[in-house]
Amino acid sequence: MILQQALRDQQAAFGNFFNPALKARYPRFKRKDGRQSIRLTKAAFSYRDGEITIAKTKTPLPIRWSRPLPCAPSSITLSRDRAGRYFISCLCDVTPEVLPVTPKMTGIDLGLSDLFITSEGMKSGNPRHLKRYEAKLAYLQRRLAKKQKGSKNRAKARNKVARLHAKIADCRRDAIHKATRTLVNENQVLCVESLNIVGMIKNRSLAKSISDAGWGEFVRQLEYKAEWAGRQLVTVSQWLPSSKICHGCGHKVEKLPLSQRHWHCDGCGQAIDRDINAARNIRTAGLAGLACGATGAGAAA
Numbered sequence: 001m002i003l004q005q006a007l008r009d010q011q012a013a014f015g016n017f018f019n020p021a022l023k024a025r026y027p028r029f030k031r032k033d034g035r036q037s038i039r040l041t042k043a044a045f046s047y048r049d050g051e052i053t054i055a056k057t058k059t060p061l062p063i064r065w066s067r068p069l070p071c072a073p074s075s076i077t078l079s080r081d082r083a084g085r086y087f088i089s090c091l092c093d094v095t096p097e098v099l100p101v102t103p104k105m106t107g108i109d110l111g112l113s114d115l116f117i118t119s120e121g122m123k124s125g126n127p128r129h130l131k132r133y134e135a136k137l138a139y140l141q142r143r144l145a146k147k148q149k150g151s152k153n154r155a156k157a158r159n160k161v162a163r164l165h166a167k168i169a170d171c172r173r174d175a176i177h178k179a180t181r182t183l184v185n186e187n188q189v190l191c192v193e194s195l196n197i198v199g200m201i202k203n204r205s206l207a208k209s210i211s212d213a214g215w216g217e218f219v220r221q222l223e224y225k226a227e228w229a230g231r232q233l234v235t236v237s238q239w240l241p242s243s244k245i246c247h248g249c250g251h252k253v254e255k256l257p258l259s260q261r262h263w264h265c266d267g268c269g270q271a272i273d274r275d276i277n278a279a280r281n282i283r284t285a286g287l288a289g290l291a292c293g294a295t296g297a298g299a300a301a
């Protein structure tokens with residue numbers, strides 16, 4: 001049963017690989033270390049009274065649910081991550097709840113000192129999860145490097161490193177989930193800059209902070225949450241000089257180094273906060289694009 005499913009998954013993987021639009025990698029061979037997972041379809045498990053039992057086993061799985069299931073799942077995936085934790089994901093077919101329409105529209109600028117800044121002047125702060133645990137991680141990694149290859153103590157040390165990595169990832173994901181949820185709940189239209197994250201991460205000096213901030217995940221979550229809630233996500237060209245143009249009068253400064261967080265506009269004399277100004281320009285550009293009939297992710301052009 002599981003082999004059948006694995007074969008189907010493999011077929012899908014090759015399908016993705018040969019589809020040029022998806023740019024998928026060549027499927028990897030199975031591995032004994034790292035993340036393990038199996039997928040079970042309807043015939044391979046049963047769901048009764050809120051409990052899941054795998055076919056040919058007698059006792060239900062001892063699951064700590066993160067939330068109740070909305071309906072019986074059509075397939076489940078059991079997985080074990082690098083840190084040795086077990087997870088179960090259930091695939092349920094539900095219609096997402098469309099939120100009541102609100103008149104609010106916002107522009108969102110993604111940053112480093114703050115994860116995001118809205119055109120209303122809300123600064124989120126950036127928890128910098130990796131930074132917080134960096135010293136501890138380095139310490140554990142040093143200890144791991146000193147252990148003899150193949151030894152039990154090495155395996156234990158490796159597990160400690162993996163657990164810390166998992167913890168950092170969990171903190172980051174949780175923070176982003178909360179932020180995107182609030183933004184989608186409160187706004188009907190959300191404007192963001194389209195990101196060239198791969199290009200930006202090539203800029204060595206920023207790479208660590210950018211991947212730590214989780215911009216890509218942030219936009220991904222905004223996208224699907226907006227769609228589920230019946231909200232509109234508008235992306236604005238990344239080439240818009242959103243930081244350099246004064247939102248008040250349209251005056252553009254020629255040079256604005258990244259370190260300069262505040263500037264004075266020569267056109268209208270306003271004192272300008274770099275990030276809030278950028279978020280306002282993104283909002284204006286997004287709404288202009290929307291008025292021209294551009295929608296959703298297609299507005300990037």
Ligand SMILES: [Zn+2]
Pocket residue numbers: 246247248249250251265266267268269270
């Ligand atoms: Zn100005």
